Amino acid sequence: MPEIPNEQKKAKMPKSVPFIIGNEAAERFSFYAIRAIMPTFLVAQFFNPAHNPALQSIAEARANELSHLFVFFAYFMPLVGGIVADWFFGKYKVILYVSILYAIGNLVLSLSTHDLSLFSTGLIVIAIAAGGIKSCVSANVGDQFDKSNLELMSKVYGWFYFSINSGSVLSTLLIPIIYKKYGPELAFGIPGILMCLATLIFWLGRHRYVKVPPTGVKKENFMRISLYALKKAFLYAWKKVFFNRQDKTVWETVAEKYSPEAIDGVQAVYRILAVFAFTPIFWALWDQNLSEWVLQATKLDLHIFGYEFLPEQIQTFNPLFLISLIPVFTYGLFPLIEKTGIKVTPLRKIGAGLFLTILSFIIIAFLQEKIDQGGRPTVWWQILAYFILAGAEVLVSITCLEYAYTQSPKSMKSTMTALYLLGISLGNIFTSLVNNSIANNGFFARYTGASYFWLFISILSGFFLLYLLVAKRLPEKSYVE
Incomplete structure (x- = not known):
């Protein structure tokens, strides 16, 4: 046969x-x-x-x-x-x-x-x-x-x-x-x-x-090439300031030791990091839905359609909304926006996601103000915030993973995924330090109750405005043929 x-x-x-x-x-x-x-x-x-x-x-x-x-x-x-x-x-x-x-x-x-x-x-x-x-x-x-x-x-x-x-x-x-x-x-x-x-x-x-x-x-890894380039940058600046000498550029000097592919990979990392610099503050807020929001739920009326949920169960709405919204955004909202003549780019998605995060936390802050005044608001307001935050996650998290893949060469894709996860880590250590300051009567001790959430809203709003200013100038280079 x-x-x-x-x-x-x-x-x-x-x-x-x-x-x-x-x-x-x-x-x-x-x-x-x-x-x-x-x-x-x-x-x-x-x-x-x-x-x-x-x-x-x-x-x-x-x-x-x-x-x-x-x-x-x-x-x-x-x-x-x-x-x-x-x-x-x-x-x-x-x-x-x-x-x-x-x-x-x-x-x-x-x-x-x-x-x-x-x-x-x-x-x-x-x-x-x-x-x-x-x-x-x-x-x-x-x-x-x-x-x-x-x-x-x-x-x-x-x-x-x-x-x-x-x-x-x-x-x-x-x-x-x-x-x-x-x-x-x-x-x-x-x-x-x-x-x-x-x-x-x-x-x-x-x-x-x-x-x-x-x-x-x-041998040609990200850290080694970056440190070598930094060393050459100092030497380059020293010669220019004190001896008025302008030899080869920094990257031209680095190219004498490392391959063009390796250098291109390192440069791609820095281009993507210019975008990822705005993600830690997003995660500083996002991860509060699994901690601060849970504690807030203990002070809400948790009756949903006649059944009383436990405070820790409300966070289940996050993955449920996320799974539901991914196809809605991908096959419904994005094509609809494209038909109006507005191009849906990764940078615009991230900007929209940051805005939705602010909106979700505004709901949480107003909800906390009602609690601070002795009220017991309905959990439906928090569920609405979870819905909006899930939309923000689709726009920021999934888009960043896509951006890291398309904007980095094959040799650096794993590195970029790890650096993206590092942004989540940095956002959480910042939130942890703020809470440590509150617990120990430090600088942030005045931010309790609703003012705690307004603090993070203010910080993210500042980053959002900065993002709008620099997004158009962020360099892009696609590696997907």
């Missing part, structure tokens, strides 16, 4: 896919389950167990500080995890060994619900582990494909991201109920069980993975 040409063979799904999808769903359930109840638990268990109204503002600030510090580590570590995997150990070993550390952190957490120091240690271990594998897991999906089944990759990534959102929705609905009925030990213990399951699932697929070996330390 004649051999069937490769292009006529039916593409086969990699046998490793079920293990990757199962691992991701269990891990994301564990991660978001912890985040779902963390702020309210910290206040009730450690920072204001007596429910003293006079201590509530400081207690909430301490809970928010630790919550945002947790997110800071979770989104800083992908940069480290990616480098360690690519250069030294490979993705498989990093995911497996760090997942074991992740499970140990969960165990510490579930056994230390009466010890703040040990509980905080467990949180930091989990955040470091979750971040350490974050940049490896999605890249590991792509490693499983070759030319024979490349057409199936987008379908698998669809399943992959569906598993992420499924884990988020299920955990934020179920874990608050378990926390209320059975206490924190079981509520934090179940995420630990899920993380052990995630590790086991990943290990069971060990013989089915395509394992890309590490490449070793790259």
Whole structure:
């Protein structure tokens, strides 16, 4: 029988896919389950167990500080995890060994619900582990494909991201109920069980993975070229000022040591960072919907269609709205705007997203003013804010990932994804520091209640105006043919 040409063979799904999808769903359930109840638990268990109204503002600030510090580590570590995997150990070993550390952190957490120091240690271990594998897991999906089944990759990534959102929705609905009925030990213990399951699932697929070996330390990496260029820039400035000499430009000098492709990659990073410089403040506000907004929900009327929700469950609207709005924006709103003659560019999307973020927080600030005056407003106002914030996330988060891909050469795409996640980390450490200042009667101590949200609205508004001024001047260079 004649051999069937490769292009006529039916593409086969990699046998490793079920293990990757199962691992991701269990891990994301564990991660978001912890985040779902963390702020309210910290206040009730450690920072204001007596429910003293006079201590509530400081207690909430301490809970928010630790919550945002947790997110800071979770989104800083992908940069480290990616480098360690690519250069030294490979993705498989990093995911497996760090997942074991992740499970140990969960165990510490579930056994230390009466010890703040040990509980905080467990949180930091989990955040470091979750971040350490974050940049490896999605890249590991792509490693499983070759030319024979490349057409199936987008379908698998669809399943992959569906598993992420499924884990988020299920955990934020179920874990608050378990926390209320059975206490924190079981509520934090179940995420630990899920993380052990995630590790086991990943290990069971060990013989089915395509394992890309590490490449070793790259000589032409971003940091080395940047430091070399900085050194040459100082020498260039020194010669120009003191000796009035103008030899070659800085990048011409760098080109004598490094390849044009490597230099172009580094320059692309700096062009994209000019855009990403505006994202940390977006994330400084966005991540408050999983901490500050949850604490605000404890003071709202939580009846929805006759059913009383738990405060921690309201955040479930975030992923639900996000999933719903992605096709609405992609196939409805954007084409409609294009028909009016207005070109929908990545930079315009990001600007619109920043504006919507301000609008959502204005609703939250007015809602908090009603609470400060002794009222108990309906949760529907917060749900509206979640809806608007989900639209902002579609415009900023998804667009930035697209922008990082299209505006960077192939050799720098992983680096840009890690730097984008670093922006989330920086935004959260800023919010954590603000809350630390409030808790310790520092500079920001005056910003409690509604004034806290107005503070962040003012900061983002300033960045938004600056963005409008510089957006037209931001350089772009597409690498997609």
